[in-house]
Amino acid sequence: MQESNLNQLSPDAAALVGQCRDAAVACLPSAFAVTLGDALNGLIEARPWVGPDSAIELYEQAIGVLRHRRGDLEAAFRERYAALSDPAGDKAGQTATAPAQRPGLMDEDVHYDFAAPETLAQAIATACKGELYSLERRLDAITGTRGWRQSPVAPQLIGAASIEAMRQAGLVRAIRQSLLPLLAEYLPQQVKPVYQALNQFLLERQVLPELKLGLPAKGQAGTVAAVCQNWLMRQSLSQPTPSQGQTLAQVLAGWRHGDAEAARLLGLDAGALAAGMAILRRIEQAASLQLSAADRVALDWAAGWFEARVFTAAVPADWQVRIGRLQLVVLRAALQDAEGVLRQGAHPVRQLLDALIVLAGCEAAQTVAVKAEVATLIEGLQQREDNLAEGFRQALAALPGLDPAAAVDGASQFGDAATAEAMIRHALEGRRIPGAMESFLLMHGPELVRQTDATEAAQILADLIGSLEPAGWRQRREELAAALPGLLKRLQGLMAQANLASEVRGKFFGDLVKCHATLMRATRNKTAETKANPDSKVA
Known part of the structure; x- marks a missing residue:
């Protein structure tokens, strides 16, 4: 396959590339700016000394940022969350690791390799899955190798996109002036000094509330797309690459x-x-x-x-x-x-x-x-x-009928896997549940919901997702705990009808029970505190 350079395109093809680029800049999802604030806040707060009282709030906040990341990071978070839910373990952790002054974001962490070719900007941006996932796939397709992640260019690309996003997202001036020079100076090397400087800056000024106020609900996420596209034009296509x-x-x-x-x-x-x-x-x-x-x-x-x-x-x-x-x-x-x-x-x-x-x-x-x-x-x-x-x-030829007036019958709505998958994705939209459970539903859910009619499938799915949301456990702990046996029985009956391997079913129920147990422990601590002090407010 003969590779092309953008400069060698016909006028029509070049115009198409430009139009696609402009449209992407204008229309890509705007989650980057909002997630940036959540990622910073989650990284700062996700420490073993936060204590069990804040565990459920931390889980709800951070799981949305971490659940799509690589397995080792998710495992590290789950270990940390388990420690938060165990008062004895949390106390031991404070004694063993915490210095006199509360450490911050960049204290030494066994789950983070400072020698890895990553940067502050990349660590933050990686949490913003919506932007970077398609970028990784795009670079893989163009270069024909995954080796670009080990290249010095990769941190520069992601760092540049993150810097530009922070500029355009309306970060408060003091934060912008303090962070951007550090990022520019140390990208893509010497990661630890950048983390330490950022940590010190955030601790001294206590800027997290200000940071969140500085991030608008609709950020300029298109800027990230523009930076990445410009880099692709200048770098990826400047020289021919092998087929x-x-x-x-x-x-x-x-x-x-x-x-x-x-x-x-x-x-x-x-x-x-x-x-x-x-x-x-x-x-x-x-x-x-x-x-x-x-x-x-x-x-x-x-x-x-x-x-x-x-x-x-x-x-x-x-x-x-x-x-x-x-x-x-x-x-x-x-x-x-x-x-x-x-x-x-x-x-x-x-x-x-x-x-x-x-x-x-x-x-x-x-x-x-x-x-x-x-x-x-x-x-x-x-x-x-x-x-x-x-x-x-x-x-x-392979599409279902496109009659606009055709009504969708509830019992047959999930006759094909694609429609069942769309229904599951819609049910998960905006919900924060453990990543393992979300992955299972996306991979095996269509096989399950197609075993029953639409109404029953939707109800079981809603009950399952509701039983895994931390926010629901804080408000309806007793109700959810009482409903768990019935929910498990309905799920077992449904899975028995589906053609799923026994090890898949076993792992699912094992993970589900662990998730419920963790949520119950964390909310028990919060409930006990509330009963002891009725005037206290649950965040």
């Missing part, structure tokens, strides 16, 4: 057949496999089409733009599944078509794309009309007699 399509295809084939080594090469643990399927499909599509490196960048950014507009909106789950199956067909046609369809408002592909975006943001009263328009456009594409529509005909 990697065949290797990537082999890895994907192995992964699909359960090859653990292939999954390791892709950098995906069990919890990330399901979450990474859409990105893997995009990479596989690019490799199978023998696209140039520049075209793969365009494909990825355009898909990111599409997903940000569609999948962050309140589109019904069944339509999210259908739209998801169409997006690659739309993008493929746009990339391969010489007419420049994205710049032609009257072109059928452009009209369909616009209609799908409108569907993502329209009010409930408009949904039926827009669905009808989408269905009409798809039908029109099926009638075209040219190469552009061939991909649509092939993809639509």
Whole structure:
């Protein structure tokens, strides 16, 4: 496969890359700025001397930041949380490790390797999974190797993106002036002095409340995308790279057949496999089409733009599944078509794309009309007699009916795995539960909920998620504890009907019981304190 340089693109292709970049900058999710504050706060507070009284609050706050990170970091957090929930262990930990003055963020930690090629900015940004996960996959596809993470360039890239995000996210001036020079001076080496300086700064000024106030609810996350895209243009595509399509295809084939080594090469643990399927499909599509490196960048950014507009909106789950199956067909046609369809408002592909975006943001009263328009456009594409529509005909052959007036029957709503998966993702959206439980539901949940009708499946899923949320245990501890035996019995009956391996079922119930026990211990400490002091307030 011949690799291309952005400077060698045709005017149409270059315009497409630019349009995709601009759209991504404008539309990518804005979680980075908010998560940055949570990550800093979580890193500072996640220490063994916080004490059991704050354990449940810490868990609720930090699990959302840490549950998507690599397994060793999640394990470290779970160990720390277990210590927090055990008053005796916490007391011993204070005696053994804590100096006279309360240590802060960057005291020596056995779970962090200061010799690793990481930086402060990278450590913070890694917690912001939404931005970096697609960046890692994108770089892997372009360079053909995972070795870029060991390169000095990787920390610079992530550091630059983080710095720019902090500039644009509205961080208070004192923090910005103190942190940015340190980051600029020490990137990408000498990590420990940066951590120590940051730690000292935060401790002396007690800026955490101010930091949170300085982070708006809607941050300038698009800036991160812009920095990363500019770096890709300057660095990744400045020199030809060896072809990697065949290797990537082999890895994907192995992964699909359960090859653990292939999954390791892709950098995906069990919890990330399901979450990474859409990105893997995009990479596989690019490799199978023998696209140039520049075209793969365009494909990825355009898909990111599409997903940000569609999948962050309140589109019904069944339509999210259908739209998801169409997006690659739309993008493929746009990339391969010489007419420049994205710049032609009257072109059928452009009209369909616009209609799908409108569907993502329209009010409930408009949904039926827009669905009808989408269905009409798809039908029109099926009638075209040219190469552009061939991909649509092939993809639509496997789609369920797109009748906008068709009602979804509750008992058959989860007849296919894709719809069941969409339902589970919707149920998990915005909920904070342990990462192991979330991973299990994403990987095996569709097999479970399809064994029963929609109403019962939704109720069991809601009860299970509710039993794993720390916030619920603080407020409804006795009610949740009393309901656990019945919930476990219903889950056992449901799993008995599903074709799951016995070791999978055993591990799930083992993890579930441990999670419930941990939550009960932590809330018991808080409940006892509240009874002893009725005037105290539970944070």
